[in-house]
Amino acid sequence: GAGVSQSPRYKVAKRGQDVALRCDPISGHVSLFWYQQALGQGPEFLTYFQNEAQLDKSGLPSDRFFAERPEGSVSTLKIQRTQQEDSAVYLCASSLRVRVDEQYFGPGTRLTVT
Amino acid sequence: DAKTTQPNSMESNEEEPVHLPCNHSTISGTDYIHWYRQLPSQGPEYVIHGLTSNVNNRMASLAIAEDRKSSTLILHRATLRDAAVYYCILRDVEYGNKLVFGAGTILRVKS
Numbered sequence: 001g002a003g004v005s006q007s008p009r010y011k012v013a014k015r016g017q018d019v020a021l022r023c024d025p026i027s028g029h030v031s032l033f034w035y036q037q038a039l040g041q042g043p044e045f046l047t048y049f050q051n052e053a054q055l056d057k058s059g060l061p062s063d064r065f066f067a068e069r070p071e072g073s074v075s076t077l078k079i080q081r082t083q084q085e086d087s088a089v090y091l092c093a094s095s096l097r098v099r100v101d102e103q104y105f106g107p108g109t110r111l112t113v114t
Numbered sequence: 115d116a117k118t119t120q121p122n123s124m125e126s127n128e129e130e131p132v133h134l135p136c137n138h139s140t141i142s143g144t145d146y147i148h149w150y151r152q153l154p155s156q157g158p159e160y161v162i163h164g165l166t167s168n169v170n171n172r173m174a175s176l177a178i179a180e181d182r183k184s185s186t187l188i189l190h191r192a193t194l195r196d197a198a199v200y201y202c203i204l205r206d207v208e209y210g211n212k213l214v215f216g217a218g219t220i221l222r223v224k225s
Binding site: 004031033035041042043044045048054055059091093098102103104105106107108 | 148155156157158159160163199201210212213214215216217218
């Protein structure tokens with residue numbers, strides 16, 4: 001079946017621009033996660049949704065980062081006024097239920113801020 | 115989340131078994147041990163997880179020490195496609211939603 005998809009796969013933004021990254025989780029998956037992965041490092045947690053409710057946003061690095069999942073399926077991660085340090089791969093993952101279920105990751109969106 | 119310690123890198127020959135170690139001396143009774151791997155230019159992929167007993171699946175085996183302070187991921191016959199970064203992660207059974215990744219172990223497989 002279809003896995004987690006993300007779009008765009010690559011995004012180049014000029015510093016100060018706003019960007020929106022989309023995640024389509026596996027159909028029926030309750031939990032959705034966003035992670036940020038800098039070059040050469042492991043992914044770092046950004047935020048977590050259970051259906052449409054954002055239950056944990058402790059990893060969002062600043063108030064320029066905003067995520068939503070209004071109907072409990074597709075999610076969008078928005079970054080306002082992008083900075084060079086926002087350059088990274090943004091990974092989305094979904095899992096069927098909560099807690100210790102395995103997470104299925106998308107291929108990521110590589111964001112480059114120039 | 116409790117921390118894990120893994121070697122930075124390991125090397126293996128193709129078709130040979132690989133044992134990837136992970137230390138987690140501060141593990142709590144409710145922490146599951148999860149392994150994910152990340153192939154180049156891809157998102158992480160679930161490999162296996164366990165709580166106390168050794169586990170086997172089609173991808174690998176997980177051997178957990180009796181005191182649970184360490185574990186070993188075993189790839190029975192490494193292939194070139196197993197070259198990846200392997201992450202050992204602890205997740206609390208009650209509160210463990212997010213994955214907390216460390217630096218992982220870079221596995222290189224030689225033909």
